[in-house]
Amino acid sequence: MKRRTLLVGGAVAAVAGGGLLVGFGRLLGDRVGDAGTLPVQAGTVGLNGWVRLGQDGVVTVTMAKTEMGQGISTALPMIVADEMDLPISLVRVAPAGLDQLRYGNRIVFAGTWWFHPDNAQSWLARRFTEMGEANGALLGVQITGGSSSVSDSFEMLRLAGASARALLVAAAAARWNVPPQECTTVAGGVVHRQVHDGLRSAAARLDYGALAEEAARLPLPADVQPKTARQRSLVGTAAPRLDVPEKIDGRAVYGIDVRLPGMLFAAVRGCPVPGGRLAGFNAAPAKAMPGVRDVLSYDGGEAGCAAGVAALAADSWQAQLAVAAVQVQWDTSGLTPFSDAALVEQMRGAFEREKGVFVFHERGDGARAMDRAARTLHADYFAPWLAHATMEPMNCTAQWLPAGQDPAGVRLRIWAPTQAPSFAIETAARVSGLRREQIELHLTQIGGGFGRRLETDYIVPAVALARAVQPTPVQALWSREEDMAHDFYRPAAVCRVQAGFDEQGKLLAWRTRSVSDAITPQFLARNFPLMGKAAGMLPDRTQAEGLWDQPYEIPHRYCDHVSAPSPVPIGNWRSVGHSHMAFFTESFIDELALAASVDPLAFRRGLLAAHPRHLAVLDLAASKAGWGEALPGGRARGIALHESFGTIVAQVAEVSIEEGRPRVHRVVCAVDCGLVINPGIVAQQVEGSVIFALSAALYGNITFRDGKVEQGNFPAYEMVRMREAPRVETWIVPSEAPPSGIGEPATPPLAPAVANAVCMLTGKRLRSLPLRLA
Amino acid sequence: MSATIRLLLNGAPVDVDVDPATPLLWVLRDHLNLTGTKYGCGVAACGACTVAIDGKAQRSCVMPVQAVAGRKITTIEGLGAPALHALQRAWIEHQVPQCGYCQSGMLMAAYGLLNDAHEPTDAQIDAAIDNICRCGTVQRVRVAIHTAARMLKEEAA
Numbered sequence: 001m002k003r004r005t006l007l008v009g010g011a012v013a014a015v016a017g018g019g020l021l022v023g024f025g026r027l028l029g030d031r032v033g034d035a036g037t038l039p040v041q042a043g044t045v046g047l048n049g050w051v052r053l054g055q056d057g058v059v060t061v062t063m064a065k066t067e068m069g070q071g072i073s074t075a076l077p078m079i080v081a082d083e084m085d086l087p088i089s090l091v092r093v094a095p096a097g098l099d100q101l102r103y104g105n106r107i108v109f110a111g112t113w114w115f116h117p118d119n120a121q122s123w124l125a126r127r128f129t130e131m132g133e134a135n136g137a138l139l140g141v142q143i144t145g146g147s148s149s150v151s152d153s154f155e156m157l158r159l160a161g162a163s164a165r166a167l168l169v170a171a172a173a174a175r176w177n178v179p180p181q182e183c184t185t186v187a188g189g190v191v192h193r194q195v196h197d198g199l200r201s202a203a204a205r206l207d208y209g210a211l212a213e214e215a216a217r218l219p220l221p222a223d224v225q226p227k228t229a230r231q232r233s234l235v236g237t238a239a240p241r242l243d244v245p246e247k248i249d250g251r252a253v254y255g256i257d258v259r260l261p262g263m264l265f266a267a268v269r270g271c272p273v274p275g276g277r278l279a280g281f282n283a284a285p286a287k288a289m290p291g292v293r294d295v296l297s298y299d300g301g302e303a304g305c306a307a308g309v310a311a312l313a314a315d316s317w318q319a320q321l322a323v324a325a326v327q328v329q330w331d332t333s334g335l336t337p338f339s340d341a342a343l344v345e346q347m348r349g350a351f352e353r354e355k356g357v358f359v360f361h362e363r364g365d366g367a368r369a370m371d372r373a374a375r376t377l378h379a380d381y382f383a384p385w386l387a388h389a390t391m392e393p394m395n396c397t398a399q400w401l402p403a404g405q406d407p408a409g410v411r412l413r414i415w416a417p418t419q420a421p422s423f424a425i426e427t428a429a430r431v432s433g434l435r436r437e438q439i440e441l442h443l444t445q446i447g448g449g450f451g452r453r454l455e456t457d458y459i460v461p462a463v464a465l466a467r468a469v470q471p472t473p474v475q476a477l478w479s480r481e482e483d484m485a486h487d488f489y490r491p492a493a494v495c496r497v498q499a500g501f502d503e504q505g506k507l508l509a510w511r512t513r514s515v516s517d518a519i520t521p522q523f524l525a526r527n528f529p530l531m532g533k534a535a536g537m538l539p540d541r542t543q544a545e546g547l548w549d550q551p552y553e554i555p556h557r558y559c560d561h562v563s564a565p566s567p568v569p570i571g572n573w574r575s576v577g578h579s580h581m582a583f584f585t586e587s588f589i590d591e592l593a594l595a596a597s598v599d600p601l602a603f604r605r606g607l608l609a610a611h612p613r614h615l616a617v618l619d620l621a622a623s624k625a626g627w628g629e630a631l632p633g634g635r636a637r638g639i640a641l642h643e644s645f646g647t648i649v650a651q652v653a654e655v656s657i658e659e660g661r662p663r664v665h666r667v668v669c670a671v672d673c674g675l676v677i678n679p680g681i682v683a684q685q686v687e688g689s690v691i692f693a694l695s696a697a698l699y700g701n702i703t704f705r706d707g708k709v710e711q712g713n714f715p716a717y718e719m720v721r722m723r724e725a726p727r728v729e730t731w732i733v734p735s736e737a738p739p740s741g742i743g744e745p746a747t748p749p750l751a752p753a754v755a756n757a758v759c760m761l762t763g764k765r766l767r768s769l770p771l772r773l774a
Numbered sequence: 775m776s777a778t779i780r781l782l783l784n785g786a787p788v789d790v791d792v793d794p795a796t797p798l799l800w801v802l803r804d805h806l807n808l809t810g811t812k813y814g815c816g817v818a819a820c821g822a823c824t825v826a827i828d829g830k831a832q833r834s835c836v837m838p839v840q841a842v843a844g845r846k847i848t849t850i851e852g853l854g855a856p857a858l859h860a861l862q863r864a865w866i867e868h869q870v871p872q873c874g875y876c877q878s879g880m881l882m883a884a885y886g887l888l889n890d891a892h893e894p895t896d897a898q899i900d901a902a903i904d905n906i907c908r909c910g911t912v913q914r915v916r917v918a919i920h921t922a923a924r925m926l927k928e929e930a931a
Binding site for chain 1 (some may be wrong): 909
């Protein structure tokens with residue numbers, strides 16, 4: 001523990017000091033591991049930290065990232081299976097232990113800085129990226145987010161698979177007494193073809209299962225080389241997902257499905273005003289109801305969990321009825337009641353601010369260039385708070401064990417659908433007072449993440465309530481209403497965008513002033529307090545990402561931001577800052593195109609001459625969408641291009657107006673996400689992102705009155721259904737570049753593409769989300 | 775006040791001892807440990823809880839268990855079991871699920887639709903399937919329903 005604290009402290013110091021640590025790459029160390037890395041399990045051997053091989057030939061790949069629908073429980077093992085020439089039918093996955101730094105996410109920490117992607121290869125940017133990754137290596141945090149799973153794992157899993165293969169080949173070669181170079185691997189086995197007098201005789205073959213024990217005892221051969229692109233056969237194919245079969249017959253177990261003998265269901269009810277306390281409660285009406293075992297309160301504060309009460313009962317229904325019957329007094333004294341309108345007004349007031357401003361990006365003459373412009377335009381944009389509204393509401397199951405019962409010393413078991421196992425354990429330790437080694441975390445399937453399950457508030461009541469009734473297990477369950485009221489919302493933002501043209505009508509200057517609250521410091525303060533302090537000293541790039549990091553070749557740029565603290569708890573929502581900033585940027589680019597009387601596609605192309613990758617994506621979307629070709633009457637196209645998480649996406653939306661509202665018929669998407677592991681999964685993520693973004697664009701709006709969320713359940717927070725879902729087409733630009741992400745990048749361009757089409761149709765420029773014509 | 779209620783569940787009779795007002799959803803999930811049917815909203819707005827009652831899709835979160843006593847209940851666990859129903863095979867063929875949480879409800883809503891309309895049009899699909907899917911799989915759900923309808927027609931021939 002002490003070494004870990006020292007390392008974390010060192011990492012924090014490095015980050016806070018902003019020092020440049022040259023050559024920090026050396027410290028990244030070995031992530032692959034060796035035959036001793038995985039825990040012993042009868043009938044199997046660990047070949048390294050990522051590959052476990054059974055005598056039956058089944059290979060279990062270690063997953064240090066969580067599946068939440070984005071398909072990585074298929075994509076990641078595909079990388080290993082390809083290297084090992086292993087049929088996907090012989091592949092399983094198992095979660096990584098939480099006790100080894102090698103399983104931590106590194107690349108997600110490299111995304112902290114605010115270098116422009118154009119400068120990503122500069123000496124400075126690379127040092128900061130290395131430092132971020134080194135921090136990640138030292139922290140060993142298992143977290144799934146930032147569309148980072150494949151990019152964080154690709155090289156390491158290639159090496160792990162290639163190493164495992166090399167060991168198996170060496171074992172077979174030793175058994176046959178032949179040189180390893182004469183062996184090859186096919187369909188889960190090692191094969192040696194004997195060549196006598198130029199004639200091939202029958203091949204000898206040994207299945208991997210038969211070689212497992214010997215392979216695990218061998219030293220790793222020198223110079224293990226993963227496959228080249230041409231040698232790969234599985235990566236790049238639309239292999240069927242490993243998790244689909246259990247998701248179509250009811251077998252998949254989500255957090256809410258955990259069932260343990262004697263388990264009690266606890267319906268929680270938290271203070272509806274952020275920061276409020278529980279003054280008192282009368283449980284008598286609830287306790288008198290059938291099936292109710294107890295009514296308890298739990299503290300708020302940890303992990304951002306609201307203080308509240310819970311009714312524990314024999315089934316979820318009785319628990320829900322009972323908790324609604326509890327008479328609760330909340331204490332919100334000292335808290336200023338707030339409304340969304342008032343908060344937004346305050347944010348708009350910051351447009352004129354000169355102090356407390358952070359400049360994220362400056363190029364050329366910055367803000368001064370606007371004075372030289374022959375013609376300027378400006379516009380104010382707005383995007384509201386949004387809920388995550390995962391289909392599976394928040395929940396967590398916990399069970400305390402009496403001291404001495406478990407031989408390994410486990411005192412607390414937790415079953416949680418979480419994107420951040422490392423944070424979940426930390427929060428559980430803080431709430432329980434136990435050490436990490438005394439806590440056993442079981443990961444379940446996740447019914448939607450989208451950034452909501454990076455939080456760990458749902459751990460808190462489960463642990464507290466289970467402690468009160470130990471050793472009875474307790475499942476803490478949020479109703480949809482409680483879930484909607486206790487989210488960590490996508491923050492609202494306002495933005496003033498300004499641009500200037502020179503006398504020739506060329507775009508000369510781009511200026512943005514964005515205003516919103518900062519997610520990262522409070523997110524870390526809730527879930528990783530040690531880093532929260534350091535993060536509070538750094539600007540939060542998520543506040544303005546999407547405004548200053550786009551490829552358009554505008555010579556003079558100035559993008560600054562004013563932080564607007566607010567009482568609304570905010571968190572990471574699919575694509576984070578890009579989720580609203582892309583709407584601001586790509587809508588305004590269209591405004592400029594129209595002001596210049598240039599076609600929006602041509603206008604963008606004119607600003608991307610030195611950006612061939614972006615041009616290729618833009619052109620692909622436009623050509624597949626038939627940009628410029630006639631459309632049936634009453635329809636128009638809108639286009640948007642956006643880069644986020646290292647991936648470039650362009651979308652063309654075909655829109656009409658029906659019953660006074662935008663109706664999206666078709667969305668054509670082009671994607672460059674580097675090397676593609678599974679194009680079927682890429683298409684799924686693009687389709688899903690479009691629907692997710694469309695719900696937000698048409699309906700998403702969380703409002704507050706007297707500090708409380710006004711939207712209770714789905715009828716008040718509508719979603720796109722089948723009947724208004726567009727046809728989505730996905731086109732992938734082939735690439736051998738290192739894989740970037742696809743979980744989030746297809747979300748940001750959708751809203752502006754639709755708004756741009758609406759403007760073409762109606763002449764109305766919508767600068768607020770959700771899109772409303774009336 | 776609990777009572778013993780006999781249900782005809784996935785082809786077999788089963789007795790439960792519950793408050794008769796308990797929605798079928800919670801009887802299935804918490805008393806019978808059939809967790810395939812999901813909770814999403816509790817107000818019949820999302821469809822995650824869809825089961826079939828006498829072959830017709832119904833949202834079980836607002837259906838008191840007493841109201842379905844003696845009627846034929848089909849849940850996701852009984853959809854094709856022990857084999858896979860054509861819908862389930864189509865769901866695999868088109869790789870429909872992502873997180874998968876809403877999929878039981880989608881499949882049961884589709885089952886109800888196909889019982890009603892053997893070769894549904896897109897408009898019929900629109901009207902019958904309005905389940906919420908936050909992962910955005912609805913496009914593939916539509917295609918899979920068409921495929922399943924075709925499979926069932928071919929198998930019947």
